[in-house]
Amino acid sequence: MPLADRLELKVPPPLVALLTGLSMWLVSPLAPPVPMPGALRIGLVVVLVVLGVGIAACGVATFRRARTTISPLSPGATSTLVREGVYRYTRNPMYLGMQLCLIAWAAWLWSWLSLLLAPAFMLYMNRFQIGPEERALAALFGADYAAYRRDIRRW
Numbered sequence: 001m002p003l004a005d006r007l008e009l010k011v012p013p014p015l016v017a018l019l020t021g022l023s024m025w026l027v028s029p030l031a032p033p034v035p036m037p038g039a040l041r042i043g044l045v046v047v048l049v050v051l052g053v054g055i056a057a058c059g060v061a062t063f064r065r066a067r068t069t070i071s072p073l074s075p076g077a078t079s080t081l082v083r084e085g086v087y088r089y090t091r092n093p094m095y096l097g098m099q100l101c102l103i104a105w106a107a108w109l110w111s112w113l114s115l116l117l118a119p120a121f122m123l124y125m126n127r128f129q130i131g132p133e134e135r136a137l138a139a140l141f142g143a144d145y146a147a148y149r150r151d152i153r154r155w
Contacts, residue, residue: 017098033110044104048101062085072133075137088152095155
């Protein structure tokens with residue numbers, strides 16, 4: 001089995017976000033900061049963090065109400081196809097929330113180099129987390145999940 005396939009559903013998404021954030025911090029001194037008034041930067045950071053945490057929390061709360069697993073490492077244990085709440089707008093609100101927090105972190109660091117690493121989180125999640133989750137959900141829920149995928153975007 002290729003190494004890439006062995007990474008599927010192995011690394012918890014919050015850990016991926018944390019490692020991405022650490023990488024963003026490490027590269028931030030390598031590029032000059034983008035000039036921006038401090039109040040505007042702080043305002044942007046606050047808005048992005050509030051949105052990110054709020055969207056992710058809504059996703060967790062909706063899963064809990066539906067009494068289905070929130071474990072990203074075992075999508076096959078999902079008991080219910082959740083289509084209500086924030087899931088009417090995005091199939092991946094928890095990951096979207098993490099992404100918004102990473103963008104907020106890049107804004108706080110205010111390094112264009114850090115901002116370039118934010119898409120790396122999305123790429124990793126699409127390949128090693130979301131793709132395998134979608135295969136598991138398609139196997140569990142068939143046509144219902146296919147219709148949901150057709151109607152609702154990933155991010």
